[in-house]
Amino acid sequence: MALPKVGSIGEYIRDQRQQAKISLRQLAEAAGVSNPYLSQIERGLRKPSAEILNQIAKGLRISSQALYVQAGLIEDREPPSDVITAIRADPLLSERQRQVLIDIYESFRKEAPAGDEQTSQHAHPQRGPETDDEPLPEEFLAALEPYAAPSGNGNVTQETKEG
Amino acid sequence: MALPKVGSIGEYIRDQRQQAKISLRQLAEAAGVSNPYLSQIERGLRKPSAEILNQIAKGLRISSQALYVQAGLIEDREPPSDVITAIRADPLLSERQRQVLIDIYESFRKEAPAGDEQTSQHAHPQRGPETDDEPLPEEFLAALEPYAAPSGNGNVTQETKEG
DNA sequence: TCACAGCGTTTGCAATTGCAAGCAGCGCGA
DNA sequence: TCGCGCTGCTTGCAATTGCAAACGCTGTGA
Known part of the structure; x- marks a missing residue:
């Protein structure tokens, strides 16, 4: 499991926030969470719920998925x-x-004949979205x-x- | 519109579980959560955290993202x-x-409009030669x-x- | 008729989340 | 020197999560 540190979710948020050049309180306001709680989240003292995570992602204008992956809540991708x-x-x-x-x-x-696994991408010279040989089913x-x-x-x- | 009620996460879980033909207790065991809590989640009495959601998704062998989308925790962007x-x-x-x-x-x-897999049952009054009871085509x-x-x-x- | 096993649900309770209020420090203008 | 506004952090406390134990119900075999 070469997963990144699960606890790094806080660092990740803080990093993103600082890159956005906004204060903790501003992000808290934008995300709709309390400032102290956000502070604790960023320092890894609290484990925010998915809802809070989602709001923070919105406040940071980043993908929720990115945060969930960082939080280890989604098998990355x-x-x-x-x-x-x-x-x-x-x-x-x-x-x-x-x-x-x-x-x-x-x-x-x-x-299927399991023999042609060699990049069957070129197996059929399909040029268009439709198969030319016969009409689509x-x-x-x-x-x-x-x-x-x-x-x-x-x-x-x-x-x-x-x- | 597209995401009417967030609380439908419970219904979704119950639906998936029943279609997997496993009991509530079995899923609870597989997901590593307690049976009563899963019961309450399925009936919308509790709002599970992302971690629990993730475990349930694992227990159901479905994507975590699918659950998060259903829970409204990920913009289905x-x-x-x-x-x-x-x-x-x-x-x-x-x-x-x-x-x-x-x-x-x-x-x-x-x-398919995503959510209403139930209603689509009666969507087509004019049915083909086979009735809807047919399990598989x-x-x-x-x-x-x-x-x-x-x-x-x-x-x-x-x-x-x-x- | 029991006993047993399974189902989903209800009931307290410890642990945790998340917040309002307050604290300490820094920079700026009067 | 104040006051003002901003930064982030600490402190209780209500509300919630999540669980162990127990409940009622149904079906099955002795």
Whole structure:
């Protein structure tokens, strides 16, 4: 576990605050917490709750995640090398959708020849967002709609919205 | 709007727990919290700290971020499209499979309004040939086989391979 | 009919959070 | 020398967290 010091959350906050060139009281005001409590947090005398942490993050204009990671409350970033893990972790999917995705994925994994793991990125010269060989399985998507949610939406052409 | 009630964290936990088919005591044990406290959390009588939340997430085998987002402790500013990342990174999927998975996932994301996985049950009065009771869309999996590879395999019952 | 095991819930209680009030120090203008 | 405002820190104290123990309920086997 090469995790950073959990207690460094206070130092991290103080560091961020000083870099922002604001006083402890100012940050306390912006974050909506009391000055003395913030003081104790920065010196590691208190272990703030997630709500306080979130408010402090807002006051510092930094990501809440960054603070949570520093506080050791989030496995830093959780690199989901596992598709199933990522699907399970997605809070915006319904349980039904999750199950469908996992099932499809597992069926793929079972069928897939596990031999071409050598950077299959170039396995298929896919140039556009759509596969050229054949049209996308719109039938699937249309059929999946009842599993997703209301509002029949056939527009599923992928928009390459990788963040 | 998007995050109506923060207190729904308890419902979310209970939902996840029941879908995992484990008892309150089992989850409490796995998460390292007391059973009565977990009971109170699930019913919204207590507001757990981030540490407890983190442990519960571990016990549920879900992402801490998912819980934090549900708890309103993280601005869902960064929608975890980790699913797409994971799909893209999976070396065992063919390009076509990858595309199908991403398309399905994105269609889910577009249709699903995050929180109401319950209401979506009755969202579609006009149902297909099968009723909603059907646990899993085997028809989809069967139809997807040509997109995966030869060798028909219909055994895709949810085995919930909890590691 | 018991006894046992499991379920979720309720009940006190120690420990902790988080705050209002107050304290000590520093810089500045009168 | 004061006073004023700012810095951060210390001190009680109400409110809350989180837990151990016990409760009521249901199902199962002797």
